[in-house]
Amino acid sequence: MSRVDAAGRACSITLAEGRCPAPVEPGAPLDLCTRHLLEAYDWVARGVGETDLMPGPCPVCGSWVGVAYPSGRICANCEWRVGDVPDLEVADPRVDVVYYLRYRDQIKIGTSGNPRLRVASLPHDEVLAFELGDRLVEQRRHAQFAARRFAGTEWFAVHDELLAHIAELRLGVADPWQQYDRWVSRRLAAQN
Structure with a gap:
């Protein structure tokens, strides 16, 4: 005996013993029960x-x-x-960046030619942004936000001007790491 959903639809799959008795999954675009929707998904996922x-x-x-x-x-x-195994003979080109990390209620502004290694060694809750640049750009940012700098460190108190600068760097950037990867890819392509 076939069960039906609230709209009166039963699964449209025909089995060896007759029609599938399960109700159609609510909101499904096809008249399929949950089991048969999942089987169809698994079949499609094999290829895509x-x-x-x-x-x-x-x-x-x-x-x-x-x-x-x-x-x-x-x-x-x-x-x-x-x-x-990655081809170690094709080394990533150096791309210097200024990085902005948040840790609790502080933001670190630093620079690195290997940000993956550098960021991994630092305490942080979030990578906020990257900016193309080397020590010179980093020094400019330290001077720009000096009024909120914790003495003797590269850490700054969170404040509106710094957050606005980071927001500008993040325009159109969903993930700072993907942006960095694009910069590395472009530099690598330019070398060939």
């Missing part, structure tokens, strides 16, 4: 992949987001295949 977290950060770009296929997993950002 399924976005998911990777077992660890990508050794090439650092992203944690991957795409799983039956044949394996790739990084969603740079398409490195999980398990492949």
